[in-house]
Amino acid sequence: MAGTGTAVFFHAHPDDEALLTAGTMAMLSAQGYRVVLVVATAGERGLADLAPGEELGEARMAELYKSAALLGCARVVRLGYADSGLGADGGIAEDRPENAFIDADSEEAAQRLAAVLKEESAELLTIYDPAGGYGHPDHVQVHRVGKRAAEIAGTPIVLEATVNRDPLLRALRLVSKFYRFPDNFDIRSFESGYSPGEVITHRVNVRRYAKQKRASMAAHATQTAGGDGDRTLAMFLKIPWPLFRLVFGTEWYVRRDLPPGTRLKHPFDPAPKSPESGVTPT
Template structure:
C-alpha cells in the first residue's frame, strides 16, 4: 500500500539536515512525499554574493524546490509565515505575514490540517519538543504539527530528532582532533534533540545519501555567511564514503509508542497495526 507522507519543517534547508534521507527513501519506495515549510527563511544568514540581486526569501524558496526535486517530492507548500530569526525576535513588517514563532497555534495548525486532509496523509513529521536545538520556529513546528495531526486525524506523527548520546560522543571525539572555534560550546547540546532512550525509529538511509547530499548542496546560501563555518558547508566537505557512514541514519520519536523496541522504517507502526 502506498501512503502520503507529509514532512513539516520551519525553514528551507531544515529538510536537508534532518529528514532528507527518509524522504528520498519513501519516494523511491513509491510513496507520495509532500514537503511543507512554515517560512521562506528570509532571516537566515547568507553571504551577499550567494544571494545576488534577489531577496533571500526568494532565493531560498528556489533552493527548497531544487532540494525537493532531488529527494523525489511530489509537492512543495509554504504555510506563508515570516521567519522569526534565530532568537525569535523578528517582528512583522507593516502588512506582512506574522513571524511563525508568534503565530497562533490553532490557526497555523488548521492550515496544516487542511493540507493533511487533502493529501489523506498517513504520516506527518515534526520536531521534538525542544525544536532540536531550540530555535523558536522549530519549537513552534512541534506544537503546530502535533495539533494539526489531532485535527486531521493523521495516524502517525514522527518527531525528527538526533540521537543526543551519539552526538555528544561524536563531539567529544572530534574535539580531540579538531579545535572548535571559541564561540562553539559543545555543552549546549547536552539538552538538545532527544536522548537515545526516547528514540522509537532509527531509519537506515545509507542508500539514499547521494540524494541527501544533493539536497544539502541545493541550499547554497546556507553554506555561506556568518563568522564561523556553517553546518551545511562542513557536512558537504565530508568525503562521500564517510558521509554515507556519518549521515546514513535518521532518528525519530513517536509519542505513545511502547518503549523497548526501535523501528527501522518510518511507516513501521502503521503497517504493523
C-alpha cells in the same frame, strides 16, 4: 519494500529538511510513497552573502525546490509565515517581523497545515520534538502546530524528527579531531538538545540514500556562507564521503503513542503488539 500512501514532512525553514529527514524522504519516494514537503517560512532571516538585489527568502525557496526535486518530493507547500529569526542569546528575537511564525496563532496555523494533510489524505506527518531539537523558537512552534494539525486532520502516524544525541555527541567529538568548528558552535549545547536514545522509537537506515542527502544539503548554497567564520552546513559538506555516510546514515524519530523501548526501522512499520495483552497499544 513497495509502499503506497502519503507522508508529509513539516519543517520550519528551507535546509531543515536536508539536515533531519532528507534520507527518509528519498527512501520513501524511491519505495513508491508520495512525499510532500511543507515549510512554515522561507527562512528569510538566515545569514547569507547575496548578490545585489537578491532577496534571501526567494533564494532559499528556490534552493528548497531544488532539494525537494533531488529527494523525489511530489509537492512543496509554504504556509506563508515570516521567519522569526533568533535573538543574540539563541532565544526569541525582539526585532522579529510581523507575521513571525513564533507569534502565529497556533490553532490558525494548525488549520492551515491540517488542510494540506486532509487534501493529501496523509497517513504520516513528521514534526520536531517538544524542544525543537536545538531549541530554535520556530522549531518549537513546528512541534505545537504539527501536533495539533494531526489531531484536526486525523493523521494516524506522527513522528518527531530528532537526533539521537548519544551518538551525535560521539560523532561531533570525532569530527572535532579533524575539523575546527565555527567559534559560535558549542558541542556542549548538544548535551541537552534533541532526544536521548532511550525514547527514540524509529532508527531509519538511510545510508543507501546518503548521496541524495548530501546533494540536498549542497542545494542550500546560501546557508554555507555568510556571517563570521564557517557555517555548520559548509562544515558538514567537507566531511569525507565514508565518514559522511557513517555520521548521516541514520535518521531518528520518536512516536509518542508507542511504548518505551519500541524499536522500528521504517516510518510506516505497524505499531507492535503489547506482549502482555496481545493487542496493539493505542
